[in-house]
Amino acid sequence: MADPAPTLRSLARVLGLSRTTVSDALRGSQRVDPNTAERVRQAAREAGYRRNPLAGALMSELRRSRGTAFHGVLAAIDFNEPDRPAHAARYHRELVVGAEARAVELGFKIEKFSVGHAGVSVQRLDAILQARGIHGVILLPAWDEPDLSNLDWTRFAGIYTDYIIERPALHSVCPDHYRSLLAALQRLAALGYRRPGLFLQKHADERLQYRWGAAFRAFQESHAAIKPVPPLIVDAFAKEEFVRWFRRHKPDVVVGHNTVAIDWMEGCGAELPATHGFVCLNVLMKTRPCAGLDLQPRTLGARATELLIGQLQRNETGIPEWPSTTTIPAHWVDGPTLRTAE
Amino acid sequence: MADPAPTLRSLARVLGLSRTTVSDALRGSQRVDPNTAERVRQAAREAGYRRNPLAGALMSELRRSRGTAFHGVLAAIDFNEPDRPAHAARYHRELVVGAEARAVELGFKIEKFSVGHAGVSVQRLDAILQARGIHGVILLPAWDEPDLSNLDWTRFAGIYTDYIIERPALHSVCPDHYRSLLAALQRLAALGYRRPGLFLQKHADERLQYRWGAAFRAFQESHAAIKPVPPLIVDAFAKEEFVRWFRRHKPDVVVGHNTVAIDWMEGCGAELPATHGFVCLNVLMKTRPCAGLDLQPRTLGARATELLIGQLQRNETGIPEWPSTTTIPAHWVDGPTLRTAE
DNA sequence: GCCATGGGTCGGACTGTCCGAACACTTGGT
DNA sequence: ACCAAGTGTTCGGACAGTCCGACCCATGGC
Numbered sequence: 001m002a003d004p005a006p007t008l009r010s011l012a013r014v015l016g017l018s019r020t021t022v023s024d025a026l027r028g029s030q031r032v033d034p035n036t037a038e039r040v041r042q043a044a045r046e047a048g049y050r051r052n053p054l055a056g057a058l059m060s061e062l063r064r065s066r067g068t069a070f071h072g073v074l075a076a077i078d079f080n081e082p083d084r085p086a087h088a089a090r091y092h093r094e095l096v097v098g099a100e101a102r103a104v105e106l107g108f109k110i111e112k113f114s115v116g117h118a119g120v121s122v123q124r125l126d127a128i129l130q131a132r133g134i135h136g137v138i139l140l141p142a143w144d145e146p147d148l149s150n151l152d153w154t155r156f157a158g159i160y161t162d163y164i165i166e167r168p169a170l171h172s173v174c175p176d177h178y179r180s181l182l183a184a185l186q187r188l189a190a191l192g193y194r195r196p197g198l199f200l201q202k203h204a205d206e207r208l209q210y211r212w213g214a215a216f217r218a219f220q221e222s223h224a225a226i227k228p229v230p231p232l233i234v235d236a237f238a239k240e241e242f243v244r245w246f247r248r249h250k251p252d253v254v255v256g257h258n259t260v261a262i263d264w265m266e267g268c269g270a271e272l273p274a275t276h277g278f279v280c281l282n283v284l285m286k287t288r289p290c291a292g293l294d295l296q297p298r299t300l301g302a303r304a305t306e307l308l309i310g311q312l313q314r315n316e317t318g319i320p321e322w323p324s325t326t327t328i329p330a331h332w333v334d335g336p337t338l339r340t341a342e
Numbered sequence: 343m344a345d346p347a348p349t350l351r352s353l354a355r356v357l358g359l360s361r362t363t364v365s366d367a368l369r370g371s372q373r374v375d376p377n378t379a380e381r382v383r384q385a386a387r388e389a390g391y392r393r394n395p396l397a398g399a400l401m402s403e404l405r406r407s408r409g410t411a412f413h414g415v416l417a418a419i420d421f422n423e424p425d426r427p428a429h430a431a432r433y434h435r436e437l438v439v440g441a442e443a444r445a446v447e448l449g450f451k452i453e454k455f456s457v458g459h460a461g462v463s464v465q466r467l468d469a470i471l472q473a474r475g476i477h478g479v480i481l482l483p484a485w486d487e488p489d490l491s492n493l494d495w496t497r498f499a500g501i502y503t504d505y506i507i508e509r510p511a512l513h514s515v516c517p518d519h520y521r522s523l524l525a526a527l528q529r530l531a532a533l534g535y536r537r538p539g540l541f542l543q544k545h546a547d548e549r550l551q552y553r554w555g556a557a558f559r560a561f562q563e564s565h566a567a568i569k570p571v572p573p574l575i576v577d578a579f580a581k582e583e584f585v586r587w588f589r590r591h592k593p594d595v596v597v598g599h600n601t602v603a604i605d606w607m608e609g610c611g612a613e614l615p616a617t618h619g620f621v622c623l624n625v626l627m628k629t630r631p632c633a634g635l636d637l638q639p640r641t642l643g644a645r646a647t648e649l650l651i652g653q654l655q656r657n658e659t660g661i662p663e664w665p666s667t668t669t670i671p672a673h674w675v676d677g678p679t680l681r682t683a684e
Numbered sequence: 685g686c687c688a689t690g691g692g693t694c695g696g697a698c699t700g701t702c703c704g705a706a707c708a709c710t711t712g713g714t
Numbered sequence: 715a716c717c718a719a720g721t722g723t724t725c726g727g728a729c730a731g732t733c734c735g736a737c738c739c740a741t742g743g744c
Contacts, residue, residue, distance in 0.1 A: 005449075008700060018725045023700060033723060050449055054400040055699035055730095061396060062729055063702035072395050106656065107395030176667060178520060182551060209524060210560035217563075218556035222548075299664045310652035313399060314448065322641045325518060326668040350731060360694045365731060375692060397730035404698050405733035 006047040015043055026051065057315035064133070072108040074099075074308060075134050079142035080119040087284040091297050092140050094284075095161055098301030099138055106309055110138075115148075122150045130155065135317065136308045138301075139165065143207075153318050157311040159304045163208060169323045171311075173304040175295040176327035177208050181215040181255070184279060184293060187332065188253055189226065191339060193277060197251025198231035199242065199261055205233060212281065216255075239264050253277035253338070259286045262337065278337040291335035299328055348389040357385055368393065399655055416445055416650060417476050418454045421484035422461040429626040433639050434482050436626075437503055440643030441480055448651050452480075457490075464492045472497065477659065478650045480643075481507065495660050499653040501646045505550060511665045513653075515646040517637040518669035519550050523557040523597070526621060526635060529674065530595055531568065533681060535619060539593025540573035541584065541603055547575060554623065558597075581606050595619035595680070601628045604679065620679040633677035641670055 012019040017040070025032045025040035026049075032040075043049075076096050084092075100110045111134070115125050129137070135155060139146065141162035148158075149167040160172040188196055198216045205212050213231055220228045232245045242264050246254075253276060254261055262278050270276040280292030303326060311317075354361045359382070367374045367382035368391075374382075385391075418438050426434075442452045453476070457467050471479070477497060481488065483504035490500075491509040502514040530538055540558045547554050555573055562570045574587045584606050588596075595618060596603055604620050612618040622634030645668060653659075 007698085009698095019700080020702090020726075021724055023702095024724090027701085031723070036723080050446065052400070052404075052699055053448060054396070054403060056701075058394070058396040058400050058730065059699075059701035061701095063700090072392065107393060107398065109392075173666075178553070178556070179551065179667075206564075209521065210564055211520070213563065214520070214556035214560035217559050218552035221555065221559075222552055296664065303664075303666055306652065306656070309395075310648065310655075313396065313652075313655060314648070322638065322645075322670050324515075324645055324668050324670045325521075326666050328664050328666045349729085351729095361731080362695075362733090363693055365733095366693090369732090373692065378692080394730055398732075400699065401730075401732040403732095405731090 006044075006049045008049075008051075011040075011044060011047060011049055014047070015040060053314050057313055060315060061133070061135070073132065073134050074103055074108055074110050074136040074138060074305065075129060076110050076112045076138045076140060077125070077148075078112065078114045078119070078140045079144075079146050080114045080117040081143055082117060084143070087282065088141075088143075090284050091282075091295070094297035095140060095301040095304075098298030099305045100301075101298075102302035102305040103309075106305070108136075108305070108309060110305075122148060126151050136312050138304050138308060139170070155317055157308060157317050159308045159311075161300060161304050163325065168319045171307060171320055171324050171326070173300050173307065173326045173328075175300065176329045177211040178215045179327075180293055180295075180330035181212055181281075182219055183329065184255065184332065185216070185219045185226075188255075188277070188279070188338075189223065191277075191341065193253040194225060195227045195229050195250060195252040197229040197246075197249060197254050198233075199245075199254055199256030199258070200231065200233045201237065201257065202233050202235050204257060239267075243268060251276075253279065255279045255281060257281045257285050259288050259290055262288065262290065272337045273339045277339065280335075283333050289335055290337035292333050293330035294333050295330050296328055303328060348386075348391045350393075353382075353386060353389060353391055356389070357382060403655075415474065415476050416441075416450055416452050416478040416480060416647065417471060418452050418480045418482060419467070419490075420454065420456045420461075420482045421486075421488050422456045422459040423485055424459060426485070429624065430483075430485075432626050433624075433637070436639035437482060437643040437646075440640030441647045442643075443640070444644035444647040445651075448647070450478075450647070450651060452647075464490060468493050478654050480646050480650060481512070497659055499650060499659050501650045501653075503642060503646050505667065510661045513649060513662055513666050513668070515642050515649065515668045515670075517642065518671045519553040520557045521669075522635055522637075522672035523554055523623075524561055525671065526597065526674065527558070527561045527568075530597075530619070530621070530680075531565065533619075533683065535595040536567060537569045537571050537592060537594040539571040539588075539591060539596050540575075541587075541596055541598030541600070542573065542575045543579065543599065544575050544577055546599060581609075585610060593618075595621065597621045597623060599623045599627050601630050601632055604630065604632065614679045615681045619681065622677075625675050631677055632679035634675050635672035636675050637672050638670055645670060 008019045008022050012022045015022065021032055022040050025037040026044060076099060078092060096112065103110045113120065113125060115122060135157060137156055137158045139148065139158060139160045146165060147167040153168060158170045160170045161174065162172060163174050165172060185196055198212065200212055213233065216231055220226050229249045229251045232242065234241055237258055237260065242261060246265060246268055254265065257280065259280055262272060265276055265278065272278060278290050280286045280290050283292040283294050286292060307326065350361045350364050354364045357364065363374060363378065364382050367379040368386060418441060420434060438454065445452045455467060457464060462470065477499060479498055479500045481490065481500060481502045488507060489509040495510055500512045502512045503516065504514060505516050507514060527538055540554065542554055555575065558573055562568055571591045571593045574584065576583055579600055579602065584603060588607060588610055596607065599622065601622055604614060607618055607620065614620060620632050622628045622632050625634040625636050628634060649668065
């Protein structure tokens with residue numbers, strides 16, 4: 001093990017070939033004689049040659065985009081959805097802000113693109129990215145199942161910033177809804193609340209594969225002191241349904257997205273924080289001051305950028321064999337809708 | 343913008359300096375005359391120079407590691423736990439095998455260390471790693487809450503290969519139990535099973551923050567055609583308790599860790615796969631042929647290594663501000679305990 | 685006058701890739 | 715028999731930014 005690690009050049013010297021031929025042979029280029037290629041592969045195996053992926057990525061980039069030098073540019077791709085609610089638009093903006101900040105720190109730059117509807121088509125996007133020499137893309141969350149399978153993924157590395165993407169199945173980054181709600185409920189229990197209730201829109205939970213509801217039930221099951229208030233999961237927000245549920249099951253704290261529930265609770269005679277409490281599952285959605293969960297879109301954007309740059313440095317383009325999901329727990333935000341101590 | 347993007351060399355030519363001096367100046371080296379440095383910085387600003395981060399990373403690695411025979415060494419740290427069951431030991435081995443393979447591909451190498459009990463103490467480990475110039479560590483799962491907070495984390499980057507580590511709070515990599523069980527139940531439903539039952543040891547689910555149980559209940563709640571068999575979650579495996587549950591709730595397929603349940607089912611008159619089915623939640627634990635989930639320890643080890651090397655390349659040591667959890671879904675394995683079609 | 689010191693600058697070497705040039709050899713038309 | 719065109723294979727140049735050792739030159743002590 002005293003010898004320095006073998007390189008393309010040392011290998012070529014031993015074989016009596018040029019470094020170029022060795023490189024081509026190892027990458028399976030059609031230009032080299034099959035016999036020569038086999039010879040090279042065997043010698044590489046025996047010498048324990050390991051290609052330097054960093055150099056590979058650099059050179060590939062450098063040569064391919066000759067003239068138009070490497071800019072270190074990443075694309076943030078937004079699926080153009082016309083009637084996106086304000087909080088979702090803000091979540092997207094925060095994701096991009098976080099991604100941009102981290103990108104700059106690592107010597108990259110982010111450009112925004114919009115596809116579908118008023119934006120460009122997928123084919124057009126492919127052409128634009130290729131022309132600009134962009135090989136890393138961050139896909140922003142889409143309400144409907146996004147489809148970018150038409151992109152030529154052999155030339156791109158991608159990260160999705162929501163739970164699951166199937167077309168194609170990329171690595172993704174998103175909040176840890178399950179763990180965050182468990183932690184929030186634990187905090188409520190520590191504050192003395194014993195009858196937590198969950199108030200959700202059905203579609204919101206479905207998108208997360210029922211993680212909110214699952215965490216809520218798991219908490220109830222595993223804590224004997226907690227009274228099992230059944231979660232209220234509705235098709236659309238409606239006052240009557242909520243009031244009926246609230247009167248019947250008497251939760252002492254309600255956890256949900258929509259802060260209009262606070263008004264309805266007060267309409268039933270509740271006084272916050274004196275008699276009851278409220279926690280918002282996404283502070284970007286609150287329309288009045290209250291405690292809640294910050295899903296940390298900036299941090300998610302930053303982490304997505306880190307993962308993407310990691311892939312580029314390993315020269316890993318294409319669809320991963322085993323897509324992974326990276327999650328970050330939400331950050332608790334105090335507010336006037338909860339009592340401060342037992 | 344007709345000119346090609348400025349490089350260190352083009353910048354140096356204009357300034358009448360060498361590329362080295364320009365590089366040093368821009369990176370704020372002490373070796374350069376402050377006046378020269380300022381001149382360089384201004385010229386770079388005016389020319390719109392942007393350093394190529396890929397080339398930077400490559401060269402930094404290349405130059406720094408010259409002379410040192412190995413590109414980089416990572417440590418795999420195992421918490422020495424005396425009475426670890428055989429399947430856990432195998433899971434650990436597979437994790438390391440996956441990590442080693444990926445490390446080699448990326449030009450790194452892995453060395454194994456064992457701490458606690460018969461292994462070295464944490465203080466000693468710190469000294470050893472420092473002396474060996476090792477800055478990346480992969481922590482293997484520990485049954486009890488592991489504690490490595492005494493390591494001088496300002497000098498290390500670390501990844502834990504299980505759900506959560508609090509001392510210190512590092513990034514972690516682990517299987518996606520929640521999603522995997524949901525997917526498995528969906529598959530069973532597609533095969534025609536309508537009364538799935540879950541059989542768990544309490545401690546096993548607690549360690550995962552109840553994710554098995556939570557996924558099971560979430561599936562029942564969201565699928566009207568599925569009969570809600572209550573999960574059997576026991577303190578210790580015992581035949582009588584299982585048989586009572588099995589007779590009373592009549593599940594048509596049982597999902598659990600311990601394959602001894604198959605014997606008990608057969609004792610109750612079940613015939614697999616004719617009348618009933620069984621799925622093992624971790625194929626490393628099965629003691630007889632059956633369908634189940636491969637939690638993919640090799641892939642997890644590989645991904646942990648990638649994340650760790652990413653941190654090292656970004657020069658990120660210490661405890662992350664926001665620890666993330668990266669999960670990979672389990673891989674379904676067919677077996678003779680399930681019918682093959684509707 | 686000589687040598688040691690040190691601040692500032694420079695050149696060499698390093699990685700793998702891509703493209704066009706170069707070369708050897710075959711084929712087909714005249 | 716000769717040349718043009720085509721085919722198959724190999725090679726060399728250029729490229730990025732960094733680190734280390736070498737080098738130049740001014741200064742100061744003896």
